[in-house]
Amino acid sequence: MLDNHLPTADLQAIDAAHHLHAFTDGDQLNAKGARIIIKGDGVFITDSDGNQILDGMSGLWCVNIGYGRDELVEAAARQMRQLPFYNTLFQTSHIPALELAQRLAELAPENLNHVFFNGSGSDSNDTNIRMIRHYWALKGKPEKTVIISRWNGYHGSTMGAASLGGMKGMHAQGGLPIPDIVHINQPDWWGEGGELSPEEFGIARARELEAKIEELGEDRVAAFIAEPVQGAGGVIVPPDSYWPEIQRICDAHEILLVADEVICGFGRTGAWFGSDTYNIRPDIMTVAKGLTSGYVPMGASIVSDEVSEVINAGGEFAHGYTYSGHPVAAAVALENLRILDEEGIVERAGRDIAPYLKERWESLAEHPMVGEATIKGLMGSLALTPDKASRAKFAAGSGTVGYMCRERSFENNLIMRHVGDRMIIAPPLVISHDEIDILIERAIKTLDETYAAVKAEGLWQSA
Numbered sequence: 347m348l349d350n351h352l353p354t355a356d357l358q359a360i361d362a363a364h365h366l367h368a369f370t371d372g373d374q375l376n377a378k379g380a381r382i383i384i385k386g387d388g389v390f391i392t393d394s395d396g397n398q399i400l401d402g403m404s405g406l407w408c409v410n411i412g413y414g415r416d417e418l419v420e421a422a423a424r425q426m427r428q429l430p431f432y433n434t435l436f437q438t439s440h441i442p443a444l445e446l447a448q449r450l451a452e453l454a455p456e457n458l459n460h461v462f463f464n465g466s467g468s469d470s471n472d473t474n475i476r477m478i479r480h481y482w483a484l485k486g487k488p489e490k491t492v493i494i495s496r497w498n499g500y501h502g503s504t505m506g507a508a509s510l511g512g513m514k515g516m517h518a519q520g521g522l523p524i525p526d527i528v529h530i531n532q533p534d535w536w537g538e539g540g541e542l543s544p545e546e547f548g549i550a551r552a553r554e555l556e557a558k559i560e561e562l563g564e565d566r567v568a569a570f571i572a573e574p575v576q577g578a579g580g581v582i583v584p585p586d587s588y589w590p591e592i593q594r595i596c597d598a599h600e601i602l603l604v605a606d607e608v609i610c611g612f613g614r615t616g617a618w619f620g621s622d623t624y625n626i627r628p629d630i631m632t633v634a635k636g637l638t639s640g641y642v643p644m645g646a647s648i649v650s651d652e653v654s655e656v657i658n659a660g661g662e663f664a665h666g667y668t669y670s671g672h673p674v675a676a677a678v679a680l681e682n683l684r685i686l687d688e689e690g691i692v693e694r695a696g697r698d699i700a701p702y703l704k705e706r707w708e709s710l711a712e713h714p715m716v717g718e719a720t721i722k723g724l725m726g727s728l729a730l731t732p733d734k735a736s737r738a739k740f741a742a743g744s745g746t747v748g749y750m751c752r753e754r755s756f757e758n759n760l761i762m763r764h765v766g767d768r769m770i771i772a773p774p775l776v777i778s779h780d781e782i783d784i785l786i787e788r789a790i791k792t793l794d795e796t797y798a799a800v801k802a803e804g805l806w807q808s809a
């Protein structure tokens with residue numbers, strides 16, 4: 347293990363023989379072999395051939411604090427020696443869980459003071475579905491079961507969470523969505539805004555929520571869930587008019603608002619939560635990913651005083667996971683939050699890193715293949731297009747050019763991901779100005795090479 351490993355080809359052969367990968371075309375991967383990552387330090391990862399790769403995606407939007415922080419390792423080791431496991435189900439608690447609940451209540455918006463622990467973002471959203479429906483039943487309104495979410499939103503991969511999500515490709519596998527989940531359109535101005543200005547479009551898309559509530563009847567609608575900025579959908583930064591209008595609609599109707607902060611939480615948008623950045627007042631926040639900076643798995647639902655009061659007064663809430671509030675994960679989360687706070691990492695991300703990255707990232711819009719270059723905090727997106735003026739899509743079909751670009755980015759030792767023909771980044775919050783310069787330099791090289799290849803292969807055609 348570690349550095350003293352087999353040749354890459356042997357590792358790839360074992361991987362292909364036995365490892366079923368998540369969100370992967372297995373035959374396609376096994377034909378070429380997985381890139382095998384050996385170690386990480388700061389914002390860089392190293393593969394089995396010794397390449398130093400700038401991780402523009404923080405793993406999967408989670409390694410906010412960067413790789414290689416020994417304090418988190420020590421926190422895990424200390425907790426494993428002291429108490430590697432105990433449950434929080436049947437009238438017991440332990441110190442890491444109660445301390446972490448207290449800390450999250452301090453960090454979260456003012457009325458969110460109660461924490462239900464889960465193992466991941468997906469099962470946190472499953473917790474939310476059950477808690478929301480149970481909440482309304484306890485309030486004597488059991489017919490309020492419908493949860494409204496958005497097309498192209500991402501809320502996880504379990505039956506419930508994937509149903510909340512608006513990924514049609516996921517719904518097509520395994521019999522989704524589950525009943526009483528309803529989707530409205532996303533605030534993607536570049537992709538769907540037509541002739542409207544971004545501000546007009548933001549209002550129009552928010553009003554789809556009001557129209558849907560009226561269509562279904564307020565007595566049927568339990569909640570609306572959304573990411574402050576859609577992540578996996580392609581870093582869709584909503585027009586500024588969108589969230590104030592959504593908040594107005596939620597205030598005007600008796601429904602709960604769930605902010606899925608699994609990506610936006612813990613500094614990603616330049617503040618502790620996306621809800622802070624956009625002045626959202628949620629009743630429930632879903633968190634995971636950056637909660638532990640990905641060093642160990644953990645998720646949580648942070649809920650309001652009102653929701654918690656109703657659930658607590660309603661007898662047993664028959665829901666939970668063996669690993670709800672796992673002490674090792676909680677200890678790592680506490681240490682992660684301590685460092686993010688005491689080293690001013692979240693504060694600096696908002697004050698210094700985000701503005702610098704924004705300036706550099708937005709300059710990529712000058713590239714002939716880039717339509718919009720949008721960014722919020724430390725999550726950015728490039729829409730690739732053969733015609734900026736008309737915001738046209740490539741005739742080759744969504745994802746063809748994006749995938750070509752992603753492949754070149756990997757070759758250039760920069761992890762950028764593609765979502766269709768959008769290229770996205772979400773680097774660790776600890777990235778420096780110099781490292782941002784490296785990121786941009788590699789991104790430009792990647793765009794140039796992709797542009798040349800697209801032209802050479804006759805793909806420079808509008809749909």
Ligand SMILES: *Cc1c(COP(=O)(O)O)cnc(C)c1O
Nearest residue numbers: 466467468500501502606608609
């Ligand atoms: C990643 C993600 C999830 C799911 O989290 P997992 O830990 O992968 O289960 C849920 N919501 C959002 C917004 C996410 O980005």
